[in-house]
Amino acid sequence: xxxxxxxxxxxxLGVIFGVGRFVDxxxxxxxxxxxxxxxxxxxxxxxxxxxxxxxxxxxxxxxxQTLDANSSMxxxxxxxxxxxxxxxxxxxNDFAGRISNRVMETPSSISQVVRQxxxxxxxxxxxxxxxxxxxx
Numbered sequence: 001x002x003x004x005x006x007x008x009x010x011x012x013l014g015v016i017f018g019v020g021r022f023v024d025x026x027x028x029x030x031x032x033x034x035x036x037x038x039x040x041x042x043x044x045x046x047x048x049x050x051x052x053x054x055x056x057x058x059x060x061x062x063x064x065q066t067l068d069a070n071s072s073m074x075x076x077x078x079x080x081x082x083x084x085x086x087x088x089x090x091x092x093n094d095f096a097g098r099i100s101n102r103v104m105e106t107p108s109s110i111s112q113v114v115r116q117x118x119x120x121x122x123x124x125x126x127x128x129x130x131x132x133x134x135x136x
Contacts, residue, residue: 001067002122004059009126011055015047017134063115071114072107079103 018040025036083099091099 001059001062002118004055004062005119005123006126008052008055008059009123010130011047011051013127013130013134015044016131018044059119063119067114067118068111071111075107075110076103079106
């Protein structure tokens with residue numbers, strides 16, 4: 001998942017770099033717009049219509065099929081095992097359904113935190129380093 005996030009960030013930075021080069025070509029040699037613009041625009045269209053959706057789909061597929069499904073069931077199982085250790089008196093003093101609600105809702109919260117840490121943070125770091133590289 002981290003690899004797909006970094007590759008998405010790199011490709012989006014490549015689009016920014018390509019558009020910058022396209023603008024530079026237009027400003028310096030306006031009579032060569034057709035020679036330089038058509039291949040660049042075709043590459044941009046291929047990226048946005050083919051490569052980008054495939055990478056986003058692969059990223060979502062990896063998260064949903066590997067990380068989210070497995071970690072959710074693992075957390076639910078461990079929470080259930082923890083609940084089994086409590087006495088009957090602890091359940092009598094609690095609201096009905098509160099414990100089961102926590103057991104069922106905690107895994108989705110944990111998976112979202114993991115997604116933000118591995119997905120969002122790796123994307124942000126790759127994007128910042130890539131932008132610094134382009135600016136240098």
